[in-house]
Amino acid sequence: MQELIRCFKGWFYFWAWNCSIVGGYLLFVPLTLLQIFTTKFHRRILDLLVTYWQYYVTTLLFLLKCHVHVTGDPIKSDEISLVISNHRTRVDWNFLWAVMYHAVEGKNRWWYSTKFILKKSIRNIPAAGWVMQMAMYVFINRTWDEDKSVLDNYIEYVDRMDYKHLLILFPEGTDLTPKTIESSNRFAALNKLPVSKHAKWSVDRWISF
Secondary structure, eight states, X not given: OHHHHHHHHHHHHHHHHHHHHHHHXXXXXXXXXXXXXXXXXXXXXXXXXXXXXXXXXXXXXXXXXXXXXXXXXXXETTSOEEEEOOOOSTTHHHHXXXXXXXXXXXXTGGXXXXXXXXXXXXXXXXXXXXXXXXXXXXXXXXXXXXXXXXXXXXXXXXXXXTOOOEEEEOTTOSOOOHHHHHHHHHHXXXXXXXXXXXXXXXXXXXXXX
């Protein structure tokens, strides 16, 4: 019985999440016309919608009895923040939205949108990828020669717009699986680095912090 309930919860979340993405896309497309008149107002309206959609996801997790525990310093909504996170599964970013709901504070928290740095292929996913593009997620090839101009344009835009938001980076580059752990451990052995079962070294051709 418990397994049946878990299965039902999983499918309920899956369909509620995906249907909202399609609905969001249909709502976002007409709003692109606002860019003709004012870029700042267009970005603010989209961020408001995206932020409330993230609260929708958080509400779904709450209704399904998913508990989120947040510790540490709060994130200020009047600052630009970079969050660096492990990438344990392909769906862990759903839970990061719930974390940000509890972690962000300040009078502008309702406008304070969360962005992700993601691999470029994700932008082509029907509906979901298109919404991410309009929400101003950052898409990279994970090759520094190609990505430098992408990040330069992003930083220039943020500076010009005085754009306060939260950016999440997964430095591991991909989720944690037996295959990626094996690749990570080979990289660690070649470079005389410690191996791990719960995190992986980024083996992509990108810049190091």
